[in-house]
Amino acid sequence: MIKRILLGLFIIMTASQTANAALELVITEGVNSARPIGIVPFKWEGPGQPSQDVAAVIASDLQRSGKFSPVATSKMPQTPYTDSDINFSAWNNIGVDSVVTGSISKDSDGQYVIQYHLVDIVRGQLTNGENKALDEKGNLVLSKDYVLFSKRAVVPEKRLREYAHRISDLVYEKLTGEKGAFLTRIAYVVVNNKSNYPYQLRIADYDGYNERLVLRSKQPLMSPAWSPDSNKLAYVSFQTGRSELYMMDIYTGKTEVLTSFPRHNGAPEFSPDGKKLALVLSKTGTLQVYILDLQTRKLQQITNGRTNNTEPFWMPDGQSLVFTSDRGGLPQIYKVNLSNQSTTRLTWQGSQNLGGQVTPDGRFLIMVNRNQEGFNIAKQDLETGAVQVLTKTQLDESPSLAPNGSMVVYSSMFNGQNVLSMVSIDGRFKARLPATNGRVKAPAWSPFL
Template sequence: MIKNFFTSLVLIVAMAVPSAYAALELVITDGINSARPIGVVPFKWTGSAELPQDVSAVIASDLQRSGKFSPVAVSKMPQTPYTDSEVNFDAWTGLGVDAVVTGTITPTANGDYEINYQLIDVVRGALTGGDAKALNANGELELSRDHVLFTKRATVPESRLREYAHRISDLVYERLTGERGAFLTRVAYVVVDDNSTYPYQLRVADYDGYNERMVLRSKQPLMSPDWSPDGRQLAYVSFQSGQAEIYIMDIYTGKREKLASYPRHNGAPRFSPDGKSLAMVLSKSGSLHTYVLELKSRKLTQITRGRSNNTEPFWHPNGESLIFTSDRGGKPQIYQVNLSNGSTNRITWQGNQNLGGQITSDGKFLIMVNASRDGFNLAKQDLETGAVQILTKTQLDESPSIAPNGGMVIYSSMYNKKNVLSMVSIDGRFSARLPATTGRVRAPAWSPFL
C-alpha cells in the first residue's frame, strides 16, 4: 500500500537555505502552579543602543519550560537588584522565592558583550542578613557571602547571546536541582507541509524552537530521525527510491551516506550510546526484526528471530541490551534483549498495548506509548518496581523522545486535528505544546548534550 506514494522524488540538502520559519511557540497547558518560584531579574543593560537579545527573558523561559521553576513576573517583583548587596532578602522570601538570578550586560570596545551574573540564595541571605562570617585561611573572621551560590563573568559575541543565555540556565538548573540542565540542546523533527513543493521536511532547532532550519526536504516521506552521540549526525529513513532506506547525514556539511537498502522494509535507526553501531529494523527475511549494524566494519547482526514482528529498538544506556516492541504475545508490548547472550524478557504488562519505548539516561525509567480505553498516551514505568504512571492527557500521542538529562519528554500529539509537538515533565506535573507555524510535526528527536 505504501508503494502507491512512490513517484519521482527530489531530495535536497538545504543547510545553506536560510530558515523562513518562526520559532515554535510554547503554550503551557498544565503544571505551572506546582513549580518552584524563582526570581530572574532583568539584567541591567549599560549600553546606549538597544540590547539585541533579552538574556534574562531567555533564562526565565528556559527555567519555566523545565517544569521545575515558575519565574516571578517582572511586574510582580519587589525590586530589581543587580548585585547581591542590593537584594532585599525578606521581600523575596515573602513571595516564596528562595533563589534570585541577576546580572549586568556591558558592551565591549570590540563589539562583544560582557555578562556578569550571580545566583543568590535569598533564604540563606535572610537568615544571615547577608553578612555571615567564616574563618579564612589565616584564621581570621571575614564575610563569607555564602548566600551567593555563584558569581560568573563571560564575554560573548552578539551571535552567541542567546546560546550563552541557555548556558546560564544550565548552570542555574544544575546548582538548584543537582541535575545537569539540557537547555543547550536541539531537537530534530519531520514537518509535513502539504502546500509545499517538497512536503516532507527534516528540520533542526534549538530545544525551545528557536534558530530553526531545514536540513533536508523531499517529495517523498522522511521518517525516524535519530541523533548521533556527538550531535553531529542524524540517521533517518528516506523513501527516495520507492522503498524505505536508512541514511546517515552530517547536518553541518550535508554529506549523506546510505546504510541500509535491503528488500522490503528498512527502518527505525538508533545510534548506540558509543556511536559505533546502529540498531535498525529490517524485513529482508520476512517478518520485521531488529538488527545491529557495526558502522566501521559494516557487520550486520540479527538480534530478534521468529515469526513475530519486532520493531522500534532503543538502546539501554549501558549499551549492553536493547528494548523493542513485539507482537509475539498477541498485542504490542515492550521486551528487552541481552546482546551478549540473546536472552529476552517482557518488561511491560499494564495496558492493552505498550510501544515506542525509551529508557532514561540513568536507566531507571521506561517512557512509552500506553494504549488503554482512554486512547494512546505517554506513560512512565519504574524499571525496578514496575509501577506505571500515565503522563499525558493529550490525543493520540506518539514518538516520545527524552531530554538527555531525563527531565522532559518531547513527543507528537494531536491538537485541533493536527500533529504538533508537545512536552511533558518526567513526573507528569508540567506540560506544554509547541505548535508549528506550518504543516504537521512528527517524529521529534531530542539531541544529546552539546
C-alpha cells in the same frame, strides 16, 4: 492489523511547518508545587535594548523543566541587579529561596558582556548577608557564601540566546544536582505538500528557535536519530522509491547509505558509544531488530520469528535493548540482553505500549500507553512497575527524551493537526509547540552539545 499499527504509529514520521519559523511555546498545564524562583530582568547598560531578553529565556527554560516556577516580574518585591542589592526577607516572604540576577553591557568590540549571580535567599537571610569566615591567612573576612555562583562572560550578539540557555543549565545543575539540558537541539521531519520538495528534515534549538533546514526531498523522509556527538543524523529516505537508511553529517551535508535491503529499512538508533546502530529490517518477511557495526558494516540479527519487532532503544549501559513487539498479541515493550539474547517483557498495564525509551539513569521507561483515554505518553518505574500517565490528549506518539531525562518532547494532536508538545518527566509542566501550518511529528532530542 498489527503490522499497520506498527508501521503507522511508530515508524512513519512526518511533519509540516513554514521554513525558518520558530516553534512558539504555548503553556497548556503547570502546577503550583514547582519550586518558586526569582529570575530578575537583567540590567541593560547601554542605548536601546539587547537583541535577546536573557532573563526571559532563562525563566522559560526553568519553567519547562517542571521543577521551577519563575515569579512574574510584576510580583517581584524588588529588581536587584547585584547580590548586594537583594532584600533577603522580601524574597523569603513570597516563598522564593533562589534568585538569579545580573547585567548586560557591550564592550568596544560590540560583544555582549554578561555578569550574573545565583543567590541563596535562605542562607542570605540567616546571615543577613554578613557572614564572616577565615581566609587562607587566618584573617576574619566578610563571606558571601549565600552567592552560589557569580560569573562573567563575553559573547557575540548572535550567540546571546545560546548563552542564556547556558546560564539556565548552570542554574538547573546547581539547584538540582542534575545536568541541565537546555543547550540542546531537536530534529524533526516536516511535510509541506505545497513545496516542490515536500519532505524536509529540520533541526532547531530544543525550544524551537533557530530552526535550520538540513535536508529536503520529493520522497518521504522518516525517523531521524542523533549520534552521541550530535554531529550526525541517521534517517530513513525513500528517494530511490523504497526505504533505505542514511547517515548525514549535519555540518558538511555529506550523506552515506547504511542499509538498502529489500522491503523495510527503518527505526535507526545509535548506541551510547556511537559505534553501532540498532535498526529494523523486514528482509525475512517480518519486522526484526538488528545491530549494525558502523565501522565493519557487520550486521547482527537480534530478534527473530514470525512476530513483528521494532522501535529498538539502547539501555544506558549499551548491553541491552528495549523494543516493541506484538509477540503477545498486541504491541508491548520488551527488553533483550545482547550477550545471551534472553528477553523479558517490561510492560503490562494498558492494552498497548509502544515506542519505549529509558531515562539516562535507567530508572524509568517512557512510552506511548494505550488506555481508555487514547494513546498517551506514560512513565513506568522499572523497579516497581508503577505507571504514571503524563499526558491527556487522544493521540500522542513518538516520545523523545531530553539527554538528562527531565523532559519529553512528543507528537500530539491539536485542532486536528499534528504538533510538537513537551511534558516534564514528573508530569508537572506541559507545553505545546504549534506549527504555523501543517503537521509536525517525530521529534528527536539531541544529546548534550
